[in-house]
Amino acid sequence: MMEHLKKDLVIVGGGPAGLAAAIAAWEDGIRNLVVLEREHQAGGILRQCIHNGFGLHRFGEELTGPEYAQRDIDRAKELGIPIQCDTTVLEVTEERQVTCVSEQEGLQIIDAGAVILSMGCRERPRGALGTPGTRCSGVFTAGTAQKFVNLEGYMPGKRVVILGSGDIGLIMARRMTLQGAKVLACVELMPFSSGLNRNIVQCLEDYNIPLYLSHTVTKIEGRDRLTGIEVSEVGPDRRPIPGTQMHFDCDTLLLSVGLLPENELTRGANVTISPVTSGAEVEDTLQTDRPGIFACGNVLHVHDLVDFVSEESFRAGHAAAAFVRGNLPKAETVRVSDGEGVRGVVPQKIRKGISEEVRLMFRPAQVFKKASAVVECNGREIARKRAMIFTPGEMAVVPLKADVVAGLDGDVTVRMEVGS
Amino acid sequence: MLEERIITCINCPMGCRMNVQLEDGAVKSVTGNTCKRGETYAHQECTMPVRMVTAVVAVKDSPMPLSVKTRTPIPKAKIFECMKELSRVTVSRPVHEKDVVLENVCGTGVDVIATRNLL
Numbered sequence: 001m002m003e004h005l006k007k008d009l010v011i012v013g014g015g016p017a018g019l020a021a022a023i024a025a026w027e028d029g030i031r032n033l034v035v036l037e038r039e040h041q042a043g044g045i046l047r048q049c050i051h052n053g054f055g056l057h058r059f060g061e062e063l064t065g066p067e068y069a070q071r072d073i074d075r076a077k078e079l080g081i082p083i084q085c086d087t088t089v090l091e092v093t094e095e096r097q098v099t100c101v102s103e104q105e106g107l108q109i110i111d112a113g114a115v116i117l118s119m120g121c122r123e124r125p126r127g128a129l130g131t132p133g134t135r136c137s138g139v140f141t142a143g144t145a146q147k148f149v150n151l152e153g154y155m156p157g158k159r160v161v162i163l164g165s166g167d168i169g170l171i172m173a174r175r176m177t178l179q180g181a182k183v184l185a186c187v188e189l190m191p192f193s194s195g196l197n198r199n200i201v202q203c204l205e206d207y208n209i210p211l212y213l214s215h216t217v218t219k220i221e222g223r224d225r226l227t228g229i230e231v232s233e234v235g236p237d238r239r240p241i242p243g244t245q246m247h248f249d250c251d252t253l254l255l256s257v258g259l260l261p262e263n264e265l266t267r268g269a270n271v272t273i274s275p276v277t278s279g280a281e282v283e284d285t286l287q288t289d290r291p292g293i294f295a296c297g298n299v300l301h302v303h304d305l306v307d308f309v310s311e312e313s314f315r316a317g318h319a320a321a322a323f324v325r326g327n328l329p330k331a332e333t334v335r336v337s338d339g340e341g342v343r344g345v346v347p348q349k350i351r352k353g354i355s356e357e358v359r360l361m362f363r364p365a366q367v368f369k370k371a372s373a374v375v376e377c378n379g380r381e382i383a384r385k386r387a388m389i390f391t392p393g394e395m396a397v398v399p400l401k402a403d404v405v406a407g408l409d410g411d412v413t414v415r416m417e418v419g420s
Numbered sequence: 421m422l423e424e425r426i427i428t429c430i431n432c433p434m435g436c437r438m439n440v441q442l443e444d445g446a447v448k449s450v451t452g453n454t455c456k457r458g459e460t461y462a463h464q465e466c467t468m469p470v471r472m473v474t475a476v477v478a479v480k481d482s483p484m485p486l487s488v489k490t491r492t493p494i495p496k497a498k499i500f501e502c503m504k505e506l507s508r509v510t511v512s513r514p515v516h517e518k519d520v521v522l523e524n525v526c527g528t529g530v531d532v533i534a535t536r537n538l539l
């Protein structure tokens with residue numbers, strides 16, 4: 001059985017990004033659209049993030065992940081937006097032909113007027129680490145453990161060490177502790193944590209869990225199940241220092257060592273991928289270099305705040321609607337590049353001659369105190385944002401005002417400047 | 421009794437390390453904060469620390485649990501007792517977001533409510 005359909009807009013992924021994009025496009029009058037979601041329910045990764053702290057920017061209150069997701073699901077339902085769950089997208093071509101498969105509908109091929117990619121990100125797996133040791137069970141990514149505990153009601157272990165001090169790892173340190181496990185340590189390769197201070201205090205310090213900065217796991221022990229690990233201090237070159245080994249008896253090691261945008265489909269569509277963000281290169285409209293294919297949310301670049309994901313995705317939805325209507329003509333662009341101390345500015349291109357506000361988002365390469373992010377065009381300063389602190393753990397946003405954007409006459413660079 | 425505590429302000433990425441001087445449990449002085457928010461936080465944290473608790477509870481006839489939260493933060497010292505009370509709760513379908521799952525948890529006056537629908 002194979003069905004061939006035509007849609008004005010196909011949205012790949014029903015997480016917060018896909019939902020926001022669909023809502024925006026619908027509000028602009030696009031009715032012949034569909035959201036395709038692999039899981040049994042929409043909501044994306046937020047379904048397993050049962051802790052609170054979501055939505056402060058967008059709703060002015062602190063919600064849990066499921067509550068945040070539900071607001072968009074409710075809105076989508078109210079509008080009548082079709083969300084087709086249990087459906088995996090297998091391929092998106094450059095010509096915007098989307099192939100997907102589901103048990104109910106079988107194989108479907110959809111010719112789409114526009115496509116929005118919103119597949120989210122995945123965690124770096126164990127293989128990407130190169131930690132020496134046996135292939136025993138008991139080593140999970142923190143997100144996998146989060147899914148077990150929060151969605152499936154199953155505790156993956158009793159004595160736990162966490163490698164990586166990103167927010168997901170910190171959240172899981174507390175979660176496992178509250179469920180009765182003993183979390184022995186959180187081990188971080190870098191001399192600083194990329195997690196929020198709030199999470200360091202409320203997830204580690206509250207439960208007396210030690211944080212070992214500039215340390216890493218150097219050995220994994222156990223035949224069938226993990227029985228222990230060895231942790232060593234690392235030098236400034238991030239290599240283990242001999243003689244600094246510590247041993248922990250544990251049955252579980254959780255890895256929280258970074259997120260990677262999930263871009264197999266994007267590559268398949270011949271979209272240019274940025275080596276810095278690992279996501280598509282986009283214009284200010286969030287259109288990729290393949291006409292009519294847009295990207296937003298964690299598949300574009302890894303966000304720490306879902307509020308920013310929603311904001312970005314609304315813009316993608318509006319732009320895709322304009323494309324479908326023929327109101328988004330191909331335009332010449334200026335290039336936006338990373339200057340000193342800056343990594344992964346999005347968008348990478350701004351259309352020439354528009355007068356709309358553009359938000360530049362990036363991560364500082366290191367911690368900068370009392371610093372400015374400076375935006376320059378042809379060597380001339382066009383915007384500056386000062387802050388007491390910039391950290392790699394927090395995405396920085398510098399808005400360019402509409403009149404500044406209208407005046408762009410050459411390539412743009414964003415760089416950090418200390419002292420202001 | 422004099423006491424000294426070192427705490428980290430959580431209100432912004434600066435993460436100021438603050439030195440708090442306490443006398444018989446009352447805050448005498450706060451140093452190390454960069455702005456007023458740090459001082460307010462130090463007072464709160466050293467006299468009446470509170471936390472939101474989020475967790476899951478069992479669902480009758482299903483292995484998949486239901487996510488819940490305290491409606492407002494509860495005293496930090498009550499977190500484990502709260503978890504213990506929640507481990508004894510089993511809910512039956514249907515449950516709607518915001519439905520009360522457990523009233524007045526540990527005598528705090530705070531209810532525990534569902535954070536998703538279970539239909």
Ligand SMILES: Cc1cc2nc3c(=O)[nH]c(=O)nc-3n(C[C@H](O)[C@H](O)[C@H](O)COP(=O)(O)OP(=O)(O)OC[C@H]3O[C@@H](n4cnc5c(N)ncnc54)[C@H](O)[C@@H]3O)c2cc1C
Nearest residue numbers: 013015016017038044045089119120143297298304305306
């Ligand atoms: C484990 C984990 C924990 C996190 N915790 C937090 C947190 O505490 N706070 C916070 O602000 N942010 C957190 N984040 C970041 C969070 O992912 C984002 O804030 C937000 O959820 C991203 O939204 P999204 O829609 O881009 O991606 P997602 O929420 O990941 O949604 C992507 C959706 O696309 C679907 N999909 C993917 N591929 C396909 C395909 N081929 N076909 C069909 N559907 C597909 C997926 O099933 C998923 O539902 C976390 C991320 C992870 C991975």
Ligand code: SF4
Nearest residue numbers: 429432435436455458
């Ligand atoms: S005291 Fe002020 S500057 Fe320092 S962390 Fe708290 S809020 Fe930030």
